[in-house]
Amino acid sequence: MPVPHTASVPEATTDRALRAYLHGLPGVDEVGARARAQDLSTRSIKTTAKARAIDLAVSMVDLTTLEGADTPGKVRALCAKAALPDPTDRTVPHVGAVCVYPDMVAVAVEALRGTGIGVASVATAFPAGRAPMEVKLADTRRAVADGASEIDMVIDRGAFLSGDYLKVHEEIVAVKEACGDAHLKVILETGELVTLDNVRRASHLAMRAGGDFVKTSTGKVSPAATLPVTLVMLEAVRDHHAATGRRVGVKPAGGIRTTKDALRNLVLVNETAGPEWLTPDLFRIGASSLLNDLLMQRTRLSTGTYPGPDYYTQD
Structure with a gap:
C-alpha cells in the first residue's frame, strides 16, 4: 500500500521551507511501486465496462501534433478529427483538447469554434525550456491571447536536479499568473x-506553485509515461487533495x-486517486496515434470485426 503523505505544506515560500517540505515527503518504495503498477496493469475489464471505458478514454485524449513540419492544414485536419473522431458514428465522444505549438493556436481555435473543445498549447520554450524567463512568459501570453484555454509548460529540470527548488517554484508561479483564466499543466x-x-x-512542487495538472513528459524524451511514474503522480495528487482540499x-x-x-491507465487512476479523477477535468492522455486504436477497438466491440488499417485518417 502507498505510504500516506505526512509532510505539511510550507507556509512560507523560501528555499529552506521548500527543501524541508519536499525532502520531508515519504520516500517512494521503487520496487513496491513497480510491483503495484504491474499488478494493476493485469486487471481485466468486462466487455460492457470496456465499451464505456473506451469512450471515456476518447474523451480524455489531448490530440496532439508537435512537429516542426506542422502546417495550418494539418492542424485544421486534426481539429476536424478531434470534433468528430468517426464520421460514420456520431455517438463517439469528442476528445478532451487539441494540443499544438503556440504559433498554431489561432488556427486551432478558429477550427474548433462551436465544438466545446479547448486548445492546449505547449509554451515556455518547449520541449527543453532553455530560454530566459521573459521569453517563456511572452510565449505563454501570446498563446493565451490567441485563445488557448490550457498551457502545458516545461519545468527547468536543471534547476530542479541541482536542488534550486525555489527557482522552479517561482517560474511556475509566474507562468500561472501569465495564464490568466487558462489552466496550467506542468x-x-x-x-x-x-x-x-x-x-x-x-x-508536489508543481502543485504547491499552483499547477492545475501535473504532466509526465514532453513526448520527446524516453522513457516517458510509464505506469510506475503515473502511479506516483496519482498518489501525489491524491495526497495533495487530502492535505489541501484542492484537486x-x-x-x-x-x-x-x-x-x-x-485502459491500464484508467485502472490506475481508479485504484490510486479514486473514481473522482475519472473525468477529462482531472485526467488527460497526451497522444496522437492512440485515438485510432481506440476507435478500432470500439468498432470491434460493436460489430465483431476490425475495420481496415486505412479506415480512419492517419494523424
Whole structure:
C-alpha cells in the first residue's frame, strides 16, 4: 500500500521551507511501486465496462501534433478529427483538447469554434525550456491571447536536479499568473528526473506553485509515461487533495499508443486517486496515434470485426 503523505505544506515560500517540505515527503518504495503498477496493469475489464471505458478514454485524449513540419492544414485536419473522431458514428465522444505549438493556436481555435473543445498549447520554450524567463512568459501570453484555454509548460529540470527548488517554484508561479483564466499543466519530463522520489517531489512542487495538472513528459524524451511514474503522480495528487482540499489533474504523455495502454491507465487512476479523477477535468492522455486504436477497438466491440488499417485518417 502507498505510504500516506505526512509532510505539511510550507507556509512560507523560501528555499529552506521548500527543501524541508519536499525532502520531508515519504520516500517512494521503487520496487513496491513497480510491483503495484504491474499488478494493476493485469486487471481485466468486462466487455460492457470496456465499451464505456473506451469512450471515456476518447474523451480524455489531448490530440496532439508537435512537429516542426506542422502546417495550418494539418492542424485544421486534426481539429476536424478531434470534433468528430468517426464520421460514420456520431455517438463517439469528442476528445478532451487539441494540443499544438503556440504559433498554431489561432488556427486551432478558429477550427474548433462551436465544438466545446479547448486548445492546449505547449509554451515556455518547449520541449527543453532553455530560454530566459521573459521569453517563456511572452510565449505563454501570446498563446493565451490567441485563445488557448490550457498551457502545458516545461519545468527547468536543471534547476530542479541541482536542488534550486525555489527557482522552479517561482517560474511556475509566474507562468500561472501569465495564464490568466487558462489552466496550467506542468510538464515534469520524468525521463530526466531519474528516480521516483524526484517524480514525487517535482509533482508536489508543481502543485504547491499552483499547477492545475501535473504532466509526465514532453513526448520527446524516453522513457516517458510509464505506469510506475503515473502511479506516483496519482498518489501525489491524491495526497495533495487530502492535505489541501484542492484537486489537481494528471496527464501522462508519450508512449501511450494502444487501447490496452489507455485502459491500464484508467485502472490506475481508479485504484490510486479514486473514481473522482475519472473525468477529462482531472485526467488527460497526451497522444496522437492512440485515438485510432481506440476507435478500432470500439468498432470491434460493436460489430465483431476490425475495420481496415486505412479506415480512419492517419494523424
